[in-house]
Amino acid sequence: MTVTSNRRAAPPRRRARGGTAGGDGSRGTGPRPTARDRRRRRARRIRLGFTLCLSLLVLAAAGAGWLYLRLDGSITTFDSGGLSDNRPAAGSSKGENVLVIGSDSRTDGNAALGGGDKNAVGRSDTTFLLHVYADHRHALAVSIPRDTLVTIPPCKLPNGSWTGTQQDTMFNAAFSVGSTDKGNPACTQNTVEKLTGMRVDHTVVVDFKGFASLTQVVGGVKVCLPNDIYEKDLSPGRATRGQLLFRKGEQTVSGKKALDYVRIRHGIGDGSDIGRIKRQQAFVASLLKEVKSNGLTPTKLLPLAEAATRSLTVDAGLGSAEKLISFAMSLKDIDLHNTKFVTLPWRYEGARVAVVQPDADELFAALRADRTIDGKNASGKKTTSPGPSPSPSSTPAAVSGAGVDVAVYNGTTVTGLGARGAAELTADGFTVTGTATATAQDHTATLVEYGAGEESRAETVAKVFPGAELELVTSAGISVVLGQSYADTAASTTSSAAATPTALPTEVADGARSADDNPCSNLAYG
Structure with missing residues (x-):
């Protein structure tokens, strides 16, 4: 006689989540994890990683903050x-x-x-x-x-x-x-x-x-x-x-x-x-x-x-x-x-040292104008190309004097004017072949003299000196005779004649040291 039970068969055991059974290492037999399960696990890992990174950043910031506070505590300021x-x-x-x-x-x-x-x-x-x-x-x-x-x-x-x-x-x-x-x-x-x-x-x-x-x-x-x-x-x-x-x-x-x-x-x-x-x-x-x-x-x-x-x-x-x-x-x-x-x-004055002028003023003028030791523009500002025809009444545009030789003459009684004009020309890339006192020292306007075929270069020189006049002469080359108008402009710029960008005085520049010089060079005076 066959006995039939009315109890339903037990459902098959679901595979342990994660694909493995208990601690015996045997594989489970249930279904694989769903996409939702995988997303949850991934989210937990991201949260854990974020928490760890945040903790490290907090520790690092705390360490840096502590170090800065320690350094701050060592600094003394004056009144x-x-x-x-x-x-x-x-x-x-x-x-x-x-x-x-x-x-x-x-x-x-x-x-x-x-x-x-x-x-x-x-x-x-x-x-x-x-x-x-x-x-x-x-x-x-x-x-x-x-x-x-x-x-x-x-x-x-x-x-x-x-x-x-x-x-x-x-x-x-x-x-x-x-x-x-x-x-x-x-x-x-x-x-x-x-x-x-x-x-x-x-x-x-x-x-x-x-x-x-x-x-x-x-x-x-x-x-x-x-x-x-x-x-x-x-x-x-x-x-x-x-x-x-x-x-x-x-x-x-x-x-x-x-x-x-x-x-x-x-x-x-x-x-x-x-x-x-x-x-x-x-x-x-x-x-x-x-x-x-x-x-x-x-x-x-x-x-x-x-x-x-x-x-x-x-x-x-x-x-x-x-x-x-x-x-x-x-x-x-x-x-x-x-x-x-x-x-x-400087120069010696007895047992002391005296400041040499106008060299010192020219040095500090160059620094105020952000001119380097060789007269280059280090202001960080780009210069613009000069216009085709300069306006005598306006401030001169940037000038490139590369390849142009100029002799400079002081046509006034103002001491040091020739050196000042030469420095301006040098700062703009001109080559100054020499400075001297002009034959006559009663020039009102600045004069740019040039020889045959030099007119274009002479016009470039004139851009450095607003209001300068051009004159064709029989001798070759280009020369500038500085007039009283230039002296007045220089004087009005600043009472110490220190605002015009210039190169450093030659004696100062020649004695300069670069940070990459040989440590054994130029070590002793006298």
Whole structure:
């Protein structure tokens, strides 16, 4: 007899989700996951990945924030209330002027590196004004000898009062106004602005510790000595010459050794501060090489910033790590060959140094106009082609004088007018074959004289001097006789005759150093 059950057969077991059965590793027998199941799994993985990335970003930002806060806490700013109310106007150029002051203050452990009294008044040993051209591809540093006789304008004292103007005073005395152990950066900035007619955008003071730390972070700096140097050369008061500090030739220095190198004045050349400036310029050039070779990136700059900020005093405009690093990054496109070092035009006046004019005014005029050491336009602005016929009453368009030779004559009694006209021509690419005083010095208008077949080139020359007259002469070549009209235009441009873009004075340009020069070249004066 067959017994039939009314109970329905159990449904087949559904395959475990994911395609496998339990923990025995055997394959399940159920259906594969649906598209909806796959989308859910994918969404969970994306959420997990996003959460991990977000967590990493938060940690990284927290770490960077902590580092920036730590750097910010190391930066000291000076009182901007000490800056003069009578400052040069900010120019239309996008270039920047940065004043760098090397302080020999002995406070905060600096006496261990430089010796001397830790309670002594702060002094400045090294000062240069760095002009970063508006194109941010060129830079020029002007060293100012510490013994230069200058006018120190009114400066703020610690008690809030202001000094009177000091005439014919040594330049480094400005930093000591107020007789504090930290010095007076604002007074030095006021003095530099008075001397140059240029507005200083930022001021940085570096002490012994900051300097030593920088050289260690970059792994040392290549320098060169023209002869052996002993302890007595660094400390002339010694009775004996002492131990050998540096051997003649090229070597790498860092820390206190680097500091000793830049402080040495005696035992090389004539032992003057001018000679020391040359070696300091060579040192800064080598330091820039090391920094550039390591790469100007935030990652590479952070260790430098950490070392520098421990001993920097800056203006409020650079008063944070972010601002300092941002400024450093803005310099990354400046080529070493386009980074130049010159010294303020000078001459000895007894035991002191006097500023040579009009060379100094011409130097600062070139910088204000963003003209490079060879007279090129570094303003970052494109020049336009000259029109077919210049208008005598209008400002001349950009002129290209390539391939045109010109002789320049001063047809007035105004001293230096020939050199000024020659500089304008050189800046526009003309070749000036010479300058001289004209036979007659009563010319009212400027005259461009030209020989047969030279009319077209003479017209190009005339574009440099609005209102110039052309005259065909029997002699070959082209010459310019500058008249009183040109002298009046030059005088009205600025009282110091400093606004016309020019090349640097020849003596200044010839003594310039490039940051890529051999460290053993041009090291001693005298």
